[in-house]
């Protein structure tokens with residue numbers, strides 16, 4: 001009873017009370033007018049969130065379901081696709097592509113680094129048969145933000161579809177789909193959207209819709225043209241995840257009430273804060289140059305066991321954070337600062353991290369890491385209206 005449990009993980013995330021109350025409402029029927037009115041409202045604002053003329057299709061599944069829907073709808077067995085692999089989720093694209101019978105050509109990126117768009121262009125030039133590029137916007141396993149905007153400039157100039165996994169980017173850092181030229185953008189409910197897991201969202205460009213309409217759907221459940229038809233009447237093909245869509249109606253209200261730029265500024269400030277705090281402790285950041293705005297990966301001091309640090313942070317300080325996956329297991333801590341998380345939660349997370357590292361035999365370089373973190377937050381959030389925003393804030 002001493003601590004309240006704070007989720008600082010890259011999904012699921014804490015939920016605002018407004019959203020929780022909306023989720024608790026009684027059932028409405030997914031084929032009746034009450035629900036259709038909710039869908040119409042949600043649809044309009046999803047288009048704003050995705051930066052697309054739409055539509056944005058809701059699917060009842062986790063984010064990986066939308067990844068599967070993209071691969072099974074846009075490509076046919078035997079197609080070659082380029083996969084940017086710089087972490088666990090890049091590898092997932094390869095696995096899904098192989099399951100569909102595609103031939104993945106892998107552009108491998110060291111974990112912690114971002115892909116070089118020139119390497120994508122070169123691989124496409126060397127393999128003219130490639131029909132799509134599959135990549136993450138934010139590679140959650142490493143905390144890297146890939147330069148999707150620059151990759152889109154490469155794919156847009158060719159007959160190659162860019163499929164972007166925005167599961168830990170949509171609602172967290174800018175990725176305006178139509179403006180950048182992303183052909184398929186998808187996300188899941190439990191990361192940036194302040195919702196429980198179980199709902200995925202996916203949107204296609206005109207040329208991606210042409211491809212989807214021309215291909216036979218690869219599986220019965222994920223039939224995107226059929227979903228699009230139903231959505232024109234504000235319904236989904238199968239039974240809708242009604243409560244999640246009612247919750248989404250509420251969370252979109254919150255996300256958009258002060259404009260998307262306010263959300264991005266908050267996410268940028270939380271990122272600057274977390275990085276400044278960790279650096280003041282003397283820890284290296286795992287993604288030094290190109291970093292996501294909803295998660296920060298921190299390298300633990302040599303000899304400190306990451307799994308013990310995480311257990312201590314949760315049991316003694318009430319903060320649940322994520323560790324590394326695969327080869328990074330035990331070596332890094334990933335602090336999620338997405339969803340309904342603010343500066344005070346990040347302060348708790350930084351404190352829990354520092355104390356737990358000390359509990360596990362390490363030490364911190366400075367005692368002032370909380371002050372330093374707060375200063376970084378204020379410097380980022382106090383940019384006055386009309387003042388030029390820091391260059392890094394507008395970087396893709």
Ligand SMILES: *Cc1c(COP(=O)(O)O)cnc(C)c1O
Nearest residue numbers: 062063064089138140167168188
């Ligand atoms: C969380 C995440 C996924 C997996 O999503 P699920 O909802 O667990 O299926 C895929 N890609 C990225 C970038 C993620 O952050």
